[in-house]
Amino acid sequence: MMVNKQPQSPPFAHMPAAAETLLALMHAQGEVARLSEREQLFSSLLVSVNAVLWAFDWEAQRMIYVSPAYERIFGRSAGLLLADYNEWRDSIYPDDLDYAERTLAEVLEKGAVEDREYRIISADGQIRWLSDKCFISQQSSPDQRVIVVGIAEDITEKKHLEGELQRLATTDVLTQSSNRRHFFECAHREFEQARLEGRDISFLLLDIDDFKVINDTYGHQEGDQVLQRIAETGRAVLRRGDLFGRIGGEEFAAVFPGCSPEVAQQIAERLQREIQRLSFNHEGQVYGVTVSQGLTGRTDEDGILDTLFARADVAMYQAKRQGKNQIVLG
Incomplete structure (x- = not known):
């Protein structure tokens, strides 16, 4: 026996128009709610x-x-x-x-x-x-x-x-001067610029006289204070654009771009005087310090900074041998 299958009506085919409208409204409200949620999330972000x-x-x-x-x-x-x-x-x-x-x-x-x-x-x-x-x-x-x-x-x-890390990497913690590595990086750049342009540049090496005696007599904390005061004096005396740094225990160095040895000597002499004026007091005992300095300038034969450094070093030790507390030109 054959049974005629009636075609199925699509879903909601016989749904009243009011019900269809209600479903459409509910769907639209859902979309609005989802949009609102996304907007709130976006606003929160x-x-x-x-x-x-x-x-x-x-x-x-x-x-x-x-x-x-x-x-x-x-x-x-x-x-x-x-x-x-x-x-x-x-x-x-x-x-x-x-x-x-x-x-x-x-x-x-x-x-x-x-x-x-x-x-x-x-x-x-x-x-x-x-x-x-x-x-x-x-x-x-x-x-x-x-x-x-x-x-x-x-x-x-x-x-x-970043600035603090840079400061720590380039600064001597005790004296707040340039440390050895940073000082020589800057000094090499200044020397090369002076060499290429044919300009003067001078190099100064400074060593505190009898610093070991200060440490042994008054203690290392007192020695640290001496280093700090000398560094402050160096920064106050030098010109803007000059380089100054602590390159060893009691040894400091300076570079004077565009400065002949004669002019650099005037700066070194002023530095010498200002250091001699420093006064220190340890438990009622007052004392002072002196420094020995070696100074030299660039010549046409100098191809690298190390040559100036070596000459200034020899001159500084000559100042030590000649009685300390003086400046020797190299």
């Missing part, structure tokens, strides 16, 4: 990120979006920035403004600039470092407006840490 997301209309020179971190990092109103891009420009540290604007313009030809670092001055006067990467937004047509998007991260703490 933007608030928690310690970086400024931004979008800039290049033709209009107008900021069209900035994330909540802007007000936290810059300490300025996002509303004012969206109304006037100069709010951002005016916050840039003056010495860095040309660099910041030039590297922003480079994004037009490169498509992306990812190594921008510059300083800003926040509303409360603090100087902050930003790492500000920027990109050209994808355009669907050539005639579409150019939108530059970017992310500006606050790297102030990182910069401070």
